[in-house]
Amino acid sequence: MPRISLWTASCFLALLPAIVLGDEPGGELAAPSGLRCEYLVDPLGIDEQAPRLSWEPVDPRRGAQQTAYRVIVADDPAALEVDEGNLWDSGIVRSAQTCQVVYAGQPLPSRSCAWWKVRTWDQDDQPSPWSAPARWSMGLLDAADWDAQWIGDASPPPEGMEPLPPPLLRKAFTVADVAGIRRAVVYVTALGLYELRLNGARVGDHQLAPEWTDYRRRVQVQCYDVTAALREGDNALGVQLADGWYAGRIGLSQIVPGGPPRGIYGRRPCLRLALEIERADGRERVVSDGSWRMTAEGPLRVADLLDGEIYDAQRELPGWDSPGFDDASWPRARLVPDAGVQIVAQPNEPIRITRELKPVALTEPRPGTYVFDLGQNFAGWCRLRVSGPRGQTVTLRHAEVLNPDGTLYTANLRSAAATDRYTLSGEGLETYEPRFTYHGFRYVEVTGLSAAPGPEAITGCVVHSAAPEAGTFECSDPLLNRLWQNIQWTQRANMHSTPTDCPQRDERLGWMGDILAFAQTGCYQLDMAAFFTKWIPDVRDAQAEDGRYPDFAPHPFDPDARFSGVPAWGDAGVFVPWCQYLNYADTRVLEQHFESACRWIDWIHDNNPDLLWKNKRHNDYGDWLNADTLKLDGWPTQGAAMPKEVFATAFFARSTQIVAHMAGVLGRAADARRYGDLAEQIRQAFCRAYVEPDGRIAGDTQAGYAIALQFGLLPMEMRQPAARRMVDCFARYNGQISTGFHSTVCLMTQLTAHGYLDEAYRLITNRRMPSWGYAIDQGATTIWERWDGYVAGRGFQDPGMNSLAHYALGSVGEWMMGTIIGIQPELEVPGYQHFVICPRPGGELTWARGAYHSISGLIECAWRIEGQRLKLDVTVPPNTRATAYLPTTDGESARESGRDLDAAPGVKRISCDEDGVRCELAAGRYAFDLDWRPAGD
Numbered sequence: 001m002p003r004i005s006l007w008t009a010s011c012f013l014a015l016l017p018a019i020v021l022g023d024e025p026g027g028e029l030a031a032p033s034g035l036r037c038e039y040l041v042d043p044l045g046i047d048e049q050a051p052r053l054s055w056e057p058v059d060p061r062r063g064a065q066q067t068a069y070r071v072i073v074a075d076d077p078a079a080l081e082v083d084e085g086n087l088w089d090s091g092i093v094r095s096a097q098t099c100q101v102v103y104a105g106q107p108l109p110s111r112s113c114a115w116w117k118v119r120t121w122d123q124d125d126q127p128s129p130w131s132a133p134a135r136w137s138m139g140l141l142d143a144a145d146w147d148a149q150w151i152g153d154a155s156p157p158p159e160g161m162e163p164l165p166p167p168l169l170r171k172a173f174t175v176a177d178v179a180g181i182r183r184a185v186v187y188v189t190a191l192g193l194y195e196l197r198l199n200g201a202r203v204g205d206h207q208l209a210p211e212w213t214d215y216r217r218r219v220q221v222q223c224y225d226v227t228a229a230l231r232e233g234d235n236a237l238g239v240q241l242a243d244g245w246y247a248g249r250i251g252l253s254q255i256v257p258g259g260p261p262r263g264i265y266g267r268r269p270c271l272r273l274a275l276e277i278e279r280a281d282g283r284e285r286v287v288s289d290g291s292w293r294m295t296a297e298g299p300l301r302v303a304d305l306l307d308g309e310i311y312d313a314q315r316e317l318p319g320w321d322s323p324g325f326d327d328a329s330w331p332r333a334r335l336v337p338d339a340g341v342q343i344v345a346q347p348n349e350p351i352r353i354t355r356e357l358k359p360v361a362l363t364e365p366r367p368g369t370y371v372f373d374l375g376q377n378f379a380g381w382c383r384l385r386v387s388g389p390r391g392q393t394v395t396l397r398h399a400e401v402l403n404p405d406g407t408l409y410t411a412n413l414r415s416a417a418a419t420d421r422y423t424l425s426g427e428g429l430e431t432y433e434p435r436f437t438y439h440g441f442r443y444v445e446v447t448g449l450s451a452a453p454g455p456e457a458i459t460g461c462v463v464h465s466a467a468p469e470a471g472t473f474e475c476s477d478p479l480l481n482r483l484w485q486n487i488q489w490t491q492r493a494n495m496h497s498t499p500t501d502c503p504q505r506d507e508r509l510g511w512m513g514d515i516l517a518f519a520q521t522g523c524y525q526l527d528m529a530a531f532f533t534k535w536i537p538d539v540r541d542a543q544a545e546d547g548r549y550p551d552f553a554p555h556p557f558d559p560d561a562r563f564s565g566v567p568a569w570g571d572a573g574v575f576v577p578w579c580q581y582l583n584y585a586d587t588r589v590l591e592q593h594f595e596s597a598c599r600w601i602d603w604i605h606d607n608n609p610d611l612l613w614k615n616k617r618h619n620d621y622g623d624w625l626n627a628d629t630l631k632l633d634g635w636p637t638q639g640a641a642m643p644k645e646v647f648a649t650a651f652f653a654r655s656t657q658i659v660a661h662m663a664g665v666l667g668r669a670a671d672a673r674r675y676g677d678l679a680e681q682i683r684q685a686f687c688r689a690y691v692e693p694d695g696r697i698a699g700d701t702q703a704g705y706a707i708a709l710q711f712g713l714l715p716m717e718m719r720q721p722a723a724r725r726m727v728d729c730f731a732r733y734n735g736q737i738s739t740g741f742h743s744t745v746c747l748m749t750q751l752t753a754h755g756y757l758d759e760a761y762r763l764i765t766n767r768r769m770p771s772w773g774y775a776i777d778q779g780a781t782t783i784w785e786r787w788d789g790y791v792a793g794r795g796f797q798d799p800g801m802n803s804l805a806h807y808a809l810g811s812v813g814e815w816m817m818g819t820i821i822g823i824q825p826e827l828e829v830p831g832y833q834h835f836v837i838c839p840r841p842g843g844e845l846t847w848a849r850g851a852y853h854s855i856s857g858l859i860e861c862a863w864r865i866e867g868q869r870l871k872l873d874v875t876v877p878p879n880t881r882a883t884a885y886l887p888t889t890d891g892e893s894a895r896e897s898g899r900d901l902d903a904a905p906g907v908k909r910i911s912c913d914e915d916g917v918r919c920e921l922a923a924g925r926y927a928f929d930l931d932w933r934p935a936g937d
């Protein structure tokens with residue numbers, strides 16, 4: 001990790017050696033692609049008034065550079081077509097910037113639409129064609145734009161805490177002269193969850209909208225274009241509300257003294273909606289108000305995120321969401337007082353169904369009990385297709401694993417019922433799909449059928465925040481390929497607008513320590529830019545008055561009272577924004593977050609003036625689930641855990657260092673000095689208190705050395721001895737890993753950095769307990785919470801805490817992409833405009849290939865060993881450059897596309913030693929051919 005200086009990117013790039021290009025044939029500059037606004041493709045209803053634009057230059061030539069760009073933005077597509085940027089014409093800007101280009105045109109009022117395109121100029125000052133047009137629109141920016149009311153059932157909820165039937169709301173209206181409509185847009189939000197329907201059809205494909213924020217402060221609004229769905233004459237809007245995070249059960253509420261088991265934010269969901277029909281001469285509006293009709297007598301009887309749905313198809317109200325339905329018997333909706341919650345646009349990709357899974361097996365472990373195996377542990381729900389007599393109830397229960405007798409193992413769900421019940425209408429083939437719950441499962445048990453089902457009765461719907469896939473990984477070892485897939489599936493299972501710990505049990509909170517460990521892996525796997533843009537404000541919302549960051553965000557309880565201020569959990573409030581900056585060159589997140597990050601550091605400092613984090617560590621989880629927690633005969637129960645004070649002080653030092661770097665990026669010189677000095681003092685205090693002159697770190701654990709090295713806490717002369725001790729620590733564990741959530745990826749990285757690559761490969765390909773390989777051999781399709789989640793012969797770990805889909809130990813994905821494939825961010829130049837290629841072939845691997853779709857373009861790296869040669873293919877995207885470390889024992893014989901390196905266009909040799917050749921690469925595709933003799937030959 002970080003070797004950061006406070007150089008700016010441009011200063012860094014200016015210092016890079018000049019690269020001779022020569023006359024490399026092939027390809028030409030094409031129109032830029034991949035246009036995004038605020039990280040999203042064509043977003044509607046944003047509220048960022050200075051949105052940031054990005055694109056990817058398209059130019060396959062070596063050395064392709066963007067030397068200038070021109071963006072034009074128009075308020076209608078016809079103007080854009082004739083190159084009239086009536087909102088903004090950037091002019092020709094001499095710049096290589098392709099992301100985070102801030103719109104600087106006319107102010108963008110509420111509801112305005114912007115169409116945009118871009119062209120670029122290459123190194124020869126030749127222009128590209130214009131890109132295809134892209135667009136965004138603004139939402140309702142002022143509270144005054146909303147004359148819609150909050151509506152719902154405003155009557156006092158009944159005594160007790162039983163779930164209440166989720167209401168349906170309906171509004172009939174007429175539209176004349178549909179042909180004259182310029183645009184019709186719905187802005188809709190709920191305290192709770194909503195599904196919106198218009199004229200009998202669902203609007204949009206968002207699931208679990210408006211998603212989870214701290215509803216006491218902020219709620220997100222979604223915007224849908226419904227122009228094509230309106231009809232001449234009678235129309236109808238229908239909304240199904242449900243409890244969701246607002247009124248339903250939330251994990252851990254059961255352990256909060258006096259806390260309600262549900263309804264943490266409120267007991268009854270409510271709706272706010274504005275349909276705006278725009279014409280040349282004005283605007284018509286249909287808004288949520290007291291004229292809407294409402295009923296709690298619909299088919300959906302219960303909907304809870306943790307427990308599941310109860311749906312009675314006998315109660316369906318055909319046509320309720322279409323014109324012509326007689327709603328006279330429905331009472332009028334009531335106005336719900338506006339509690340002043342702020343309505344904000346949704347900045348992240350919506351939760352969607354991203355893929356469907358077919359069963360791979362169907363068994364009947366007991367008569368009439370059918371178990372479908374979907375072949376993959378995931379988060380979402382099942383679509384059921386069955387027929388049967390009216391009034392019969394089909395029950396779907398979900399589980400991650402089976403008991404030996406083939407029945408569901410549900411003990412690790414704790415109190416989450418994860419059960420959906422569907423009562424048949426009796427009308428032929430019926431399809432039911434829950435929409436206001438989600439489960440973490442691989443197996444679904446179906447009971448209550450009158451006849452044996454076929455596999456087509458169940459389809460698994462994979463549901464999560466739909467961040468685009470960013471990274472791919474493949475190599476000659478199927479175990480590692482499965483591991484990469486398991487990491488990605490675990491990430492998908494834990495992205496439901498917040499980064500959660502697990503999707504199956506009654507918890508599912510945005511645990512900060514877990515995402516701190518996983519954030520870089522998460523960025524390699526999926527594009528997290530928009531997701532973190534949404535979540536980082538959740539972290540600020542949950543910051544306690546005194547500056548403590550929460551243990552999880554959103555924080556549905558009271559962060560001033562509990563679950564805040566924990567080392568390596570609270571520190572995610574510093575690490576994750578920094579990760580967002582490094583990966584996406586996002587300086588805005590630093591601007592918005594800096595003060596908050598300072599408050600966290602200042603709080604630790606105020607309480608620990610001697611710079612060792614001894615006081616106020618609150619729940620003090622430490623290096624969670626390290627190998628002291630393993631339950632195995634003969635396995636030591638002490639000696640793996642880094643002492644908590646040492647662990648905490650290391651995080652205090654590292655977070656302070658990061659805050660100093662943030663200040664440097666923001667040009668806040670005094671803060672950079674202040675926090676830089678403080679970080680150095682903490683580092684020295686750490687060494688004085690916990691590091692012996694011979695390099696022994698208090699506790700003498702694998703974890704302790706790994707974290708101290710990773711965070712740069714040791715003086716230079718002690719680093720190699722510390723790494724040696726780290727390796728010596730393996731002896732007590734029979735050569736096995738003993739690290740926890742936070743130290744695991746540090747261990748892999750520091751082994752690699754200090755000459756122990758073979759050890760790192762041994763660990764990642766190990767199949768003995770504890771290891772990633774062991775879990776895979778037991779059939780894991782996701783990452784387990786614990787190294788010993790299940791042990792053959794012993795069985796499952798403590799069901800009170802044994803999720804089989806927890807991503808923290810999957811943080812090794814960062815090492816897989818950074819070391820096996822060799823793609824790494826360059827810390828001085830965020831956003832991959834300059835990056836590092838450093839593949840380290842090892843173990844028994846004979847080939848590996850991978851790619852990472854960075855914000856600056858698609859980076860690829862593939863290697864294969866052929867006898868005594870290593871073939872290495874690299875793609876450096878147009879307008880970027882890379883420092884490549886070519887692993888070879890004989891730098892002199894290195895070739896690129898058959899040429900000596902010094903004659904290869906785009907390659908500049910910098911240095912050469914026994915580890916290989918270091919060179920600078922211009923944009924382009926390269927085929928290196930290197931001498932290769934593995935160690936020991």
Ligand code: BGC
Nearest residue numbers: 501502507511513514621624
């Ligand atoms: C969660 C963890 C979390 C932890 C705090 C657990 O219940 O599942 O992943 O970080 O609590 O120690």
